Amino acid sequence: xxxxxxxxxxxxxxxxxxxxxxxxxxxxxxxxxxxxxxxxxxxxxxxxxxxxxxxxxxxxxxxxxxxxxxxxxxxxxxxxxxxxxxxxxxxxxxxxxxxxxxxxxxxxxxxxxxxxxxxxxxxxxxxxxxxxxxxxxxxxxxxxxxxxxxxxxxxxxxxxxxxxxxxxxxxxxxxxxxxxxxxxxxxxxxxxxxxxxxxxxxxxxxxxxxxxxxxxxxxxxxxxxxxxxxxxxxxxxxxxxxxxxxxxxxxxxxxxxxxxxxxxxxxxxxxxxxxxxxxxxxxxxxxxxxxxxxxxxxxxxxxxxxxxxxxxxxxxxxxxxxxxxxxxxxxxxxxxxxxxxxxxxxxxxxxxxxxxxxxxxxxxxxxxxxxxxxxxxxxxxxxxxxxxxxxxxxxxxxxxxxxxxxxxxxxxxxxxxxxxxxxxxxxxxxxxxxxxxxxxxxxxxxxxxxxxxxxxxxxxxxxxxxxxxxxxxxxxxxxxx
Numbered sequence: 001x002x003x004x005x006x007x008x009x010x011x012x013x014x015x016x017x018x019x020x021x022x023x024x025x026x027x028x029x030x031x032x033x034x035x036x037x038x039x040x041x042x043x044x045x046x047x048x049x050x051x052x053x054x055x056x057x058x059x060x061x062x063x064x065x066x067x068x069x070x071x072x073x074x075x076x077x078x079x080x081x082x083x084x085x086x087x088x089x090x091x092x093x094x095x096x097x098x099x100x101x102x103x104x105x106x107x108x109x110x111x112x113x114x115x116x117x118x119x120x121x122x123x124x125x126x127x128x129x130x131x132x133x134x135x136x137x138x139x140x141x142x143x144x145x146x147x148x149x150x151x152x153x154x155x156x157x158x159x160x161x162x163x164x165x166x167x168x169x170x171x172x173x174x175x176x177x178x179x180x181x182x183x184x185x186x187x188x189x190x191x192x193x194x195x196x197x198x199x200x201x202x203x204x205x206x207x208x209x210x211x212x213x214x215x216x217x218x219x220x221x222x223x224x225x226x227x228x229x230x231x232x233x234x235x236x237x238x239x240x241x242x243x244x245x246x247x248x249x250x251x252x253x254x255x256x257x258x259x260x261x262x263x264x265x266x267x268x269x270x271x272x273x274x275x276x277x278x279x280x281x282x283x284x285x286x287x288x289x290x291x292x293x294x295x296x297x298x299x300x301x302x303x304x305x306x307x308x309x310x311x312x313x314x315x316x317x318x319x320x321x322x323x324x325x326x327x328x329x330x331x332x333x334x335x336x337x338x339x340x341x342x343x344x345x346x347x348x349x350x351x352x353x354x355x356x357x358x359x360x361x362x363x364x365x366x367x368x369x370x371x372x373x374x375x376x377x378x379x380x381x382x383x384x385x386x387x388x389x390x391x392x393x394x395x396x397x398x399x400x401x402x403x404x405x406x407x408x409x410x411x412x413x414x415x416x417x418x419x420x421x422x423x424x425x426x427x428x429x430x431x432x433x434x435x436x437x438x439x440x441x442x443x444x445x446x447x448x449x450x451x452x453x454x455x456x457x458x459x460x461x462x463x464x465x466x467x468x469x470x471x472x473x474x475x476x477x478x479x480x481x
Contacts (some may be wrong), residue, residue: 003337016089017120018088018119018179019217020085020086020188020210020214021033021188022085022328024207024209024342025206026204030162031080031092031478033078033205033210034086036221037218037220039091042067043360044120046105047092048064048065048091048102050115051080051087054083055186056083059081059114059183060080062077063104065099065100067090067381085187087118089105094099105146106146111154113185117181119199120178120213121404122403123175123176124463124464129148133148133152149170164189171180177197179213179403180201185445187237190235194253195231196406197270197405198230200212201214201228205221205224208367209237210223211237214264214268215267216264229248233245243249255452257445257453261441266302271448274446278445279310279444280306280307282310283309283310284310287310287311289436290432290434291315292432294361294390296356296359297388298322298355298356300323302325323351323380324351324352351381359386360390361388363391367393367398368398368415368472370426374391374430375428378429390426395436395457396435397457398414398456421433438457
């Protein structure tokens with residue numbers, strides 16, 4: 001798959017990346033650290049970005065639509081206060097309805113002061129929560145999951161003696177997937193849902209602590225990885241250091257397997273497993289399950305590269321480069337009036353003709369959603385003179401929607417529900433097509449410290465799915481304007 005906002009015609013998307021920092025060391029600039037960390041998390045969302053800084057309870061924020069480089073300038077970052085706590089966010093909007101108002105971090109001012117909150121994931125009881133809060137007088141501005149979570153926290157705040165106790169108890173009201181970072185007037189808090197669907201980890205730089213969606217963000221700022229936040233855990237950082245609350249742990253965990261297949265950066269380590277090594281293992285298993293004679297193994301950049309390396313190692317077929325990705329297409333190009341998918345893909349991808357001409361090529365991709373991108377890639381390779389093109393997919397067929405934070409919401413849009421593997425092969429134009437088995441997928445991260453969710457492939461949902469559709473009246477009004 002090709003990861004780029006507005007170019008991912010055949011790519012499921014994760015919704016967000018989050019980062020938080022509590023600087024106990026005066027020489028650490030929380031704005032600079034957050035800005036750098038968000039660049040490292042940019043792959044998790046390119047449609048909005050934001051940084052909120054807490055200066056003794058006074059919280060100021062810079063956020064807008066666009067990527068990190070679109071949103072932040074030297075001037076607007078200079079306007080932020082030099083506080084000790086910061087929260088950052090990057091976002092992908094699954095329905096392309098994101099507005100500047102909905103960009104995160106969300107700032108809320110309520111009876112106990114101010115908080116800034118950033119969230120990753122999807123609440124499965126969103127409709128019920130929204131209805132209940134609205135009936136209680138809540139006035140929603142953006143109708144995001146983050147806004148719902150903030151309202152739940154605010155509504156419970158007077159019932160508990162501290163903000164950390166409030167967050168622990170607010171989690172009992174939330175269902176589905178969420179990893180959260182928030183700042184109250186005096187502390188940084190991180191929370192991961194009891195299933196642990198979305199990743200969250202803790203790092204340390206000198207005496208300062210950080211909480212991030214992925215360890216690659218900690219690496220980017222030179223922080224030491226401490227550990228993953230456990231499913232159901234609330235982590236609190238303040239002037240006394242770090243402590244945690246584990247009241248909401250259930251024992252049943254289900255981190256998203258697709259993080260290892262596609263979403264996460266290959267240099268991240270999630271719940272004890274290297275993403276690169278998990279993808280490489282997927283490639284090894286593909287080679288065992290779907291061997292074929294060929295001259296070269298290649299990956300679709302970027303998430304297919306590690307699996308292609310694994311396939312090459314296992315099969316003994318040389319690893320090479322067939323596709324070159326243009327890394328300099330940003331949001332500005334995406335906003336142009338270019339509607340033809342292939343015209344956009346021609347700018348996005350090119351083939352290395354000298355590497356493929358006259359050769360039998362195995363091309364490795366991470367998944368197939370609609371089939372359009374794979375079809376284009378096969379035609380591109382054949383036009384460059386490839387003798388044979390064999391397509392291998394490092395995950396099973398997508399058959400089911402995801403309710404936990406990946407943008408796969410419509411079963412009818414998934415090509416594997418419309419065609420058999422052979423029909424899809426013929427439609428794409430490949431000489432052969434092979435998917436990694438569900439058993440193989442489940443073994444690529446067998447050393448993970450948590451259980452894993454493969455519901456989008458198996459249909460075995462580990463937690464409640466929505467029983468009521470959330471009606472976004474705010475979005476409908478925007479569409480009518």
